[in-house]
Amino acid sequence: MSQPDLLLPHGRILRYHFHERLTHWVAAGSFIYLMLTGLAFWSPWLFWLALVFGGPQISRTLHPWAGLVFFFAVSYMYAMWSAQMYSTENDKEWWKNIEHYTKNEDDRMPPVGRYNPGQKLLFWGFVFCGLLLLASGVVLWFPEYIPWNLRLLRYAAVIVHPGAALLSIGLFMIHIYMSVFAERGAFGSVIRGDVSVEFAKRYHPIWYKEVVGDSTNPPK
Ligand code: HEM
Known part of the structure; x- marks a missing residue:
């Protein structure tokens, strides 16, 4: 089944609809604010960051309100994309060939669909961190409501919150490197929404075939 509505003029393909891009940037903006203010609370060396933010x-x-915004944006991403983020048989082959990926030998990689297994892992990592950050963040937001006999929850939150934050910052840095610098052409897809046919064929050949399908005049 082709998806002709995604085929744009001049050999371009729509990768992200407006609502997908908007959700992505709400998640990105709130995450960056949370990361910078969170680092300010975490270390005296970085306290100056709090001054930058007022x-x-x-x-x-x-900070906790931005946390809610981030959590809702990630939940909406889950609703939009999770069905495409499950591992397939092909993905196992992809991981076995990861060495070629690291050498930019894309033609030697098993073909992938709309997302490659690395992107899928990143997605689940953000969902997992989002849940941990929300659960531990609520405890830290309202500690006075946690009864003393449940104080272990408070201790756990003090460890889990920065732990999940550091993990998500690691994912974030990998995400920026991969999506902005390694896969040239991807950044435009979260700004304008579209990618070139070359990009689709090179990085997501199964997705390209799904979009073009039995179209009589596929973009080349
Ligand atoms: C300045 C910050 C960010 C930039 C420049 C950025 C860039 C991008 C780009 C270029 C893509 C498209 C990749 C593709 O389709 O091939 C993308 C997708 C995505 N972004 Fe971001 N992003 C940022 C922050 C975030 C944050 C904070 C999250 C956390 C929820 C996030 C989650 C995702 C997810 C789940 C996808 C789809 C899967 C993937 O491509 O990895 N992004 N981003």
Whole structure:
């Protein structure tokens, strides 16, 4: 089944609809704010970051609300994309050939669909971290409501919250490197929405075939 509505003029293919791009940038904007204010609370060496964002009181007040925004954006991403993020038989072959991927030998990689297994792993990592950050963040937001006999929850939150934050910052850095610098042409897809036919064929050949399908005049 082809998806002719995704075929655009001048050999371009629509990769992200507007609502997907908007959700992505709400997640990205809230994450960057959370990361920078969170680092300010985490280390005295980085406390100056709180001053950049209007001072420690404002940062401490807004940080949990930005956390809710991030969580809802990631939940919406889950609703939009999770069905395409499950591992396939092909993906196992892809991991076995990861060495070629690291050498940019894309023609020697098993073909992938709309997302490659690395992108899928990143997606689940963000979902997992989002859940941990929300659960531990709520405990840290309202500690006075946690009864003393459940104080272990507070201790756990103090460990889990920065742990999940550091893990998500690691994922974020890998994501920026891969999507902006390694896969040339991907960045435009979260800005304008479209990619070139060359990009689709090179990085997501199964997706390209799904989009073009039995179209009589596929973009080359
Ligand atoms: C300045 C920050 C960011 C930039 C420049 C950026 C860039 C991109 C780009 C270029 C893509 C398209 C990749 C493709 O389709 O081949 C993408 C997709 C995606 N982004 Fe981001 N992103 C940023 C922040 C975030 C954050 C904070 C999250 C956390 C939820 C996130 C989650 C995703 C996911 C799940 C996808 C789809 C799967 C993937 O391509 O990895 N992004 N991003």
